[in-house]
Amino acid sequence: MPEGERGSLTARGLRKAFGDLLVLGGVDLAARPGEVLSVLGPSGCGKSTLLRLLAGFERPTSGEVLQDGEPVRGPSPLRGMVAQAGGLFPWLTLRDNLAVGPRAQGRSRAETTELVDGLLARTGLEEFAQSLPRSLSGGMRQRGSIAQVLACRPPVLLLDEPFAALDAQTRLRMHEWLGSLLRASPTTTVLVTHDVEEALLLGDRLALLSARPSTVVEELAVPFGPDRGRAVLSDPAFVALKSEVLDRVLRA
Ligand SMILES: Nc1ncnc2c1ncn2[C@@H]1O[C@H](COP(=O)(O)OP(=O)(O)O)[C@@H](O)[C@H]1O
Numbered sequence: 001m002p003e004g005e006r007g008s009l010t011a012r013g014l015r016k017a018f019g020d021l022l023v024l025g026g027v028d029l030a031a032r033p034g035e036v037l038s039v040l041g042p043s044g045c046g047k048s049t050l051l052r053l054l055a056g057f058e059r060p061t062s063g064e065v066l067q068d069g070e071p072v073r074g075p076s077p078l079r080g081m082v083a084q085a086g087g088l089f090p091w092l093t094l095r096d097n098l099a100v101g102p103r104a105q106g107r108s109r110a111e112t113t114e115l116v117d118g119l120l121a122r123t124g125l126e127e128f129a130q131s132l133p134r135s136l137s138g139g140m141r142q143r144g145s146i147a148q149v150l151a152c153r154p155p156v157l158l159l160d161e162p163f164a165a166l167d168a169q170t171r172l173r174m175h176e177w178l179g180s181l182l183r184a185s186p187t188t189t190v191l192v193t194h195d196v197e198e199a200l201l202l203g204d205r206l207a208l209l210s211a212r213p214s215t216v217v218e219e220l221a222v223p224f225g226p227d228r229g230r231a232v233l234s235d236p237a238f239v240a241l242k243s244e245v246l247d248r249v250l251r252a
C-alpha cells in the first residue's frame with residue numbers, strides 16, 4: 001500500500017457491554033489517512049472504552065475495528081495511544097522516556113538520538129531533556145507523553161482527552177501546539193473529548209456520540225483552515241458552530 005494511503009482506521013458496528021451495562025451500542029466511524037477525527041461525546045458515554053477498542057487493548061462484544069483493511073486483534077505499534085493521565089515512566093528522564101519506543105523497535109542509538117532530538121525540538125522541551133517527569137508542569141508532561149508515542153512513528157495516533165486536567169490558558173496553548181504538529185504530520189489521529197472547543201480546534205472532522213449506549217449520531221466536516229490558532233475562537237463562524245454543536249451534545 002502506498003505510504004500516503006496508510007493509516008485508515010474503521011470501526012464497524014462496535015458494541016461493548018460490561019455485564020449488563022451496554023456502553024457502546026453499535027459505533028460506526030472511519031478515520032481517513034492523515035486526518036484528525038474528533039470524537040465528541042458527553043462524560044461517561046464510552047469515549048475511553050471506544051479508544052481502548054480502537055487501540056486493541058480490549059475486545060468488542062461485537063463488531064470490528066479495521067486498520068488499513070486488516071482486523072485489529074490486539075495492541076500493535078501501528079497504533080499509539082496517549083491515555084488521559086499520560087504515559088511517561090516516572091523514573092526515566094524525558095529523553096529516556098522518548099527513547100524507550102524507538103529502542104524497543106530496534107532502532108540504532110544514533111537513529112534514536114536523532115528522532116528524540118527532533119521531537120524534543122518540536123515539543124519545545126529541549127531544555128528539559130534531562131528532567132524527570134515529576135519536575136515538569138502538567139502541560140509539559142502531556143506534550144512529553146504525546147512525543148513519547150510519536151517517537152514510535154505509529155501511522156495512527158489515539159488521544160484520550162489529553163489536556164483535560166490542564167488550566168484553560170495552558171490548554172489553549174496545547175491546542176495550538178498540537179494542531180500545528182498534527183496537521184504537519186502524516187499521522188491519522190482519533191481524538192476523543194467532551195470539550196466542544198477542543199474538538200473543533202483540532203479536528204478536520206467531527207463525529208458526535210450519543211449518551212449511552214452510544215452511537216455516532218452525526219458527522220460533520222470542520223470548515224476552518226489548517227492554521228487555526230487562537231484567533232479562530234473569535235471568528236463568528238466558529239462561535240456559531242461551537243454553540244450549535246454544544247446544543248447537539250446536550251441533546252444527544
Ligand atoms: N472495565 C470496565 N468495567 C465495567 N464498567 C466499565 C469499565 N470501563 C468503563 N466502564 C463503564 O463504562 C461507562 C463508560 O466509561 P468510559 O468509556 O470511561 O466513558 P467516557 O470516557 O466517555 O467518560 C461508564 O459507565 C464506566 O463506568
Ligand SMILES: [Mg+2]
Pocket residue numbers: 047048049160
Ligand atoms: Mg474517558
